[in-house]
Amino acid sequence: MKRLLLAVPLLLASGCATPLTPQRVGPSFVQVFTGRYAEQQRLLGRDPIAPGSLHALASCGRTGRDVDGPGEDWTCSVQYVDLATASAQVFELQVKPDGCWKADGTPATQPPQVVDPVTLIASTNPLVEFDGCLDTSW
């Protein structure tokens, strides 16, 4: 019984490393960003674009003292190519302990609404804020 009681904390300690690292948050962010970007362009009246065609890359990290784990001080800088033009944007992220995150675009680059220039239909901007989750299982 004593051995079992000793084994439990050891087992917990061995599995204690957080899965919320920049290396795992980055790809999760890129996938959701490209999907929401394609949706944004559709709302702007463009022909459908494949998220993969954007060749997006993201660099994510925390601005505070910690380098990984949950927190509200995450940022992701994403670079992508669309219409033969390279662009970059920065998003602030809140990463929660359950592996889900919420990204906020800066108002200067991501207004609350987007308007189709032909139909003048206004829609909520899919990139103003969006959520994603990453696999935190062992």
Added chain:
Amino acid sequence: MKVLRWELVRLRAQPRIRAAFALSLLGPPLFALVLGAQTGLPKDTLFGRYVKESGFALPLLVLGFAGTWVLPLLTSVVAGDVFATEDGHGTWQSLLTRSRTRAEVFAGKVMAAALTSVALLSVTTLSSLVAGLALAGDRPLPGLSGTPLGLGRATALVVASWASELPPLLGFAALAVLLSIWTRSSLAGVGGPLLLGLVMQLLALLGTLGSAVNVLLTTPFAAWHGLVRADPYFGPLWQGALVSLAWAVGCLVPARRLLLTRDIT
């Protein structure tokens, strides 16, 4: 089987079980009515920002909340009292003088609690899906991988997400059964799992456990996050099912032993 049938009839007649079913059935539509009347959206919760865009967002918003607080409550209300009520009413002796062994009584009562918990989960699933569709229609749902999910896929994933709550729900039912037998108190049987669930939620929220958070019984309630996407991942689902099974066995084995060896004369 006789014990199971009798226990199901008894559970159905209890006012608090009826209240639990009423909450499951009416809670989501009432929540939809409140959301429909508001201009703001619960944007801090997953799918909260989409509740007026797609009818599939509401059942997932409800699921996020229910998995944390409501489902452990509902299952504890059912399972936390099935054994302690015999102690409370002093009816063990008359129950065991019928031609049923203690092992049969244990199995029947546990199965009745599990089936009632499954019924509550099914009612909540259906109710929240119908309420969501009534609120926002069947437009595509923006999935957690960024791309929209159409009608058929979104419906299947919402149902699968709710079904993924079953393993931890039954784990909590087993925990409630153990506390109900061990303490002989309905209050401990119902309130104990809730309290333990709250402690587990707080431990998870602290974020200091890292991956060790996966051994908590509350973590599998979030396994559905991996399903609502164009490219589902199933790691949390399988892991959650194994963890829940371990909790269920770890609770039911000592609970059964306690009941079989107890002096009830």
